[in-house]
Amino acid sequence: MEFIQPLFLWGIGAVVIPVVIHFWHQKRGKTLAWAATRWLQEKNQQQQRGIKLDNLLLLILRCLVIILLALLLSQPILTGLTKPVVVEKIHLVQPEQLVVDNYRFELEEAIKKGEAVYWINTATEAIKDPAQLPDQRTFNPNVLQSAINTASAKPSELHLYVLNNQQLANAPFIRVPAQFKLHTMVDSASRPVRPYLKLPGSGNVFVNASNQLVNSTALSKGIRFQDVQAHSGRLTALVDFRDKTEQQTVLAALNALSDVYALGIQIDVKKNQKTGYDWVLTDQDVIAPVPKTLYVVSGKLKIPRVPNVIFWEEKLTPQTAERVRTGQLPEQLGELLIRHFNLKPNSFPLSQEQLNTLFITTEERRAQQPENIRNWLLLVFVGLIGLERWMALRQNA
Structure with a gap:
């Protein structure tokens, strides 16, 4: 006992x-x-x-x-x-040729031992021959989480094979079993073409070689940029909250972000029908989202149906949100801006600390x-x- x-x-x-x-x-x-x-x-x-x-x-x-x-x-x-719990080894593989080629030996050995090996796609197909990639190759954090949930319904030791890039960070976190091992690789051969913003009176806003958001009159040398900027003209934002405390908190964070990077964001607290907003921050439901507008909805726990509508569960006040109490709200808003305009291409790898934060292990039930x-x-x-x-x-x- x-x-x-x-x-x-x-x-x-x-x-x-x-x-x-x-x-x-x-x-x-x-x-x-x-x-x-x-x-x-x-x-x-x-x-x-x-x-x-x-x-x-x-x-x-x-x-x-x-x-x-x-x-x-x-x-x-x-x-x-x-009774002793039987733990099964399960391998989930991103349907990318680089991943398959890099881990071909491990995957073939797992198949020979009779271990479960699946592609990470909406169907979570079993792999018989790693050399034959599936027809369905859709990969994003939602598909990854769904495949993990399907494959690890029973106690299992999960092995995950994926490309290490910014595409993984499009989700706030990914839940994995307690027994989990991550196998990642970086596509070092690709040299992405970076987008940038052209703002009036403040210059060019882009992510430099040190992976930092900067505002400069000239683009960095040694980095390939798109011929046409991702956005031209002044950035506009609508801050519309029923809660006045939350409204003031978000206004302060957005002004701080605008001042630090000299973005010159035009912020409205009342909707102007003639203005096409680049950013809408609110605590109200979004009925018909505009594809090119980034929406941040607080105080609602929902699964986003479109990539430009982001839900934050907590209300953005010092009493209810850790990101507000610790002063991280402006920084996180800046990350959303970078992601919305794709200023940081997906090929950039995540650090080990970012990977550890992204993948959260769940305790097995007693x-x-x-x-x-x-x-x-x-x-x-x-x-x-x-x-x-x-x-x-x-x-x-």
Whole structure:
């Protein structure tokens, strides 16, 4: 037997309390003289020697109640009764030729051993020959999460083979089983063409070779940029919140972002029908989103149906959002801006720290058997409490 909280077993020592109370109530009182005592026989006047235990069954019940309480708090697990969990190895592979070529030996060995090997696509197809890529090659974080959920429905050791690029970061996090191993590779041969923003009076906004957002009058040398800028003209934003505190918080964060990078964002708090907004931040539902507009909706937990509508579960106030309390809101808004205009191409790899933050392991559920044991102990504990109270009231002890 094992215990999750073994320190509570020290509580068993509290059984001395009912024993002490029991003897305390049975200590001998003072002898009172009574005239009729002279007629009693001498043998009945002799003092009894030793310890007399009255209500012994009641004492045992009270000791058992304390022992059971200590056992319940220590959360026992009978490991001998639980069956060992069979953990299956599962391999999920991104349908990319570079990934397959790089990990061909590992995948072929897994198939020979009879381990489950699947493509990461909407169908989660089983792989028979890694050399034959599937017809369906759609890959994004949603497809990846769906494939992980499908493949790891049972306890499994998951091996994930993917390209390390910014496409993975399009999701806030990806949940994986507790036993998880990530195999990534970087496409070093590709040299992406970077987009940039052309803003009036402030120059060019782009991501430089150090992977930082900058505003400069001249584009960096040694970096290939698109011939046509991703956006030309002034950036416009609509900040429309019912909650005035949230409205002020988002306005302050957006102004801070605009000042740091000299973006010169035009911010409206009331919608102008003649203005085509690049950015809409609100706590209200978006009915008909404009494809080229980035929407950030706070206080709503929903799965986005279109990539330009982003939902944040918490309300953006210091009392409800960690990103506001820590001052990270302007930085995160800047990341959304970079992602919306694709200023950081997908081929850029994520750092190890970013990968560790992106993939969140989920704890496996404990077996039901320990829970059942604790439930039975709880029933016995309640029964003993009821029996002890009934006997105590009946015997006035």
